[in-house]
Amino acid sequence: MIRFTTLTRAALAATCALPFAAGAALAEYPERPITAIVPFPAGGSTDLMGRAAAQEFTRILGVDMPVTNVGGGAGTVGTAQIARARADGYTIGVIPAAPLINQPHMRDTPYSIDDFDYICKLFHSPQALALSPESEFSSLAEVVDYARENPGELTYGSPGPGSLPHLAMEVFLDETGVEIEHVPFQGDGPGVTALMGNHIDMYMAIFSNVGQYELDAVAIFAEDRVDAAPDLPTSIEEGFETTASWWGGIFAPAGLPDDVRVTLEDACAQVAESDDFQETLARFGSFAAYLDSDGVRAEVDEGSRVNGAILERVLD
Template structure:
């Protein structure tokens, strides 16, 4: 009897604390540093964007947000580590759309587009179709007309099979009814070098690369013309219903407590307004563009659906033009 009574009293004493602890944890969050996984090496555009976001988040949340670079596998190593992390708000990650939406279709990964809680999109950059120096083409129409008359003769470079620029060029061929030859490279650097050396005819580049390297652009894949590219019409203005961009955001392991998620969402929205973030993103060719959790999740799901179909129907069947 005595033992039963003691256990009952102990349970009664601890039960309120047990019931209150999740709420108290959410109210106290964050009480220690937060780890932000960046799935690419230090010094790259994703890393610089992630560090600028981490600095802005630190100011808003009142604790250090520490960047942890986990590179490899086209970003899938870092995103896999994030998916396996504890869903307590103390591990978050930068999620480029290409990594989170495309990689699960390219090879087996321990995650897919539904494996995360989405916090916000914070960067965006439209792609630009450029031609090699001294190209005979000065307009998108000239490119398309020639490609239709000479299927497979024009080539385009990409940073590698299954990357966003590669998949966007596949979509572009489908939208315009043309056939191009794909020449993959090990990253943007070698691809752009090949373009500038005249070894490929076309390339998808970022706006800052176009201006910094004085590349010849024939179309921008944004919804509206860009002030930084005067005189360059959008693809839609030139009669083809397509946009294409490189973008990404902040995600966390699935299952965050709602109060903790809300604090991170609010922090992400505030951080996107940071002047430091805008400056850093501008230097690497992006702009700060906020979208809330639902909008960002829907964007990833749409991208996964469209690009997953392309990967299955074209790349995995050996027709990765």
């Protein structure tokens, strides 16, 4: 009898509190499903990361985590929705870096990087430069030397203006001081096709795509070689400084209650260590890459500063 009333009360409280959940610290967080917003359409790389992470969060936190895809505007629409959401821990975002560190420099976004509580960095995939099948270059240095002697003659493709591969290549061009023309495509599908058909000279791609499309990569922009392609030299080995990766993590609207934030941070660390999660990511050529709240915040700040400067130069 007593048990019954408690249950009923809890149910009532939960229901009534639902629309005003901000102050509802009645029960231990989390007590109902947590919505994970992915700011890209279903089926893309970010969506796959989000769904893999949601599965682990569900296991760890014991509540469902349905994924909602909010596509459009190069990720800005969904990211804005996350920033606008109630900061109660029941709406979190699985966001890749681009809508945070690139897009705010390209348009007026209704959010800035200060509008989020950074839970953790969770996944990354290094980027690699792939050459067209007819290309005669055999190393990154040869590409740079040729471009230095023939400025503006080579072309490189990217999955879109303001995408992480685009910015990575521009950072690299900035470092080396050479000129290679940018030809953006609408996603990797059309871009990789153009590369394989020799319509462009090279393509900056997330490493996972290099394996998937069996592209002819010349260097990987990372500190260390990756196990999946042990023969692929790194940009550092080739004597350059630029490293670049496609990465993202779990971010929430700013102002989470402390206990909620700690719970989410702990859960996120566990997700990153989970074997299942790492295995799923590995199938897509990506890796779990954990950084805690402060670490990822610093990376976002740094990325936004560097890419902001690059974009200012590229856009005008």
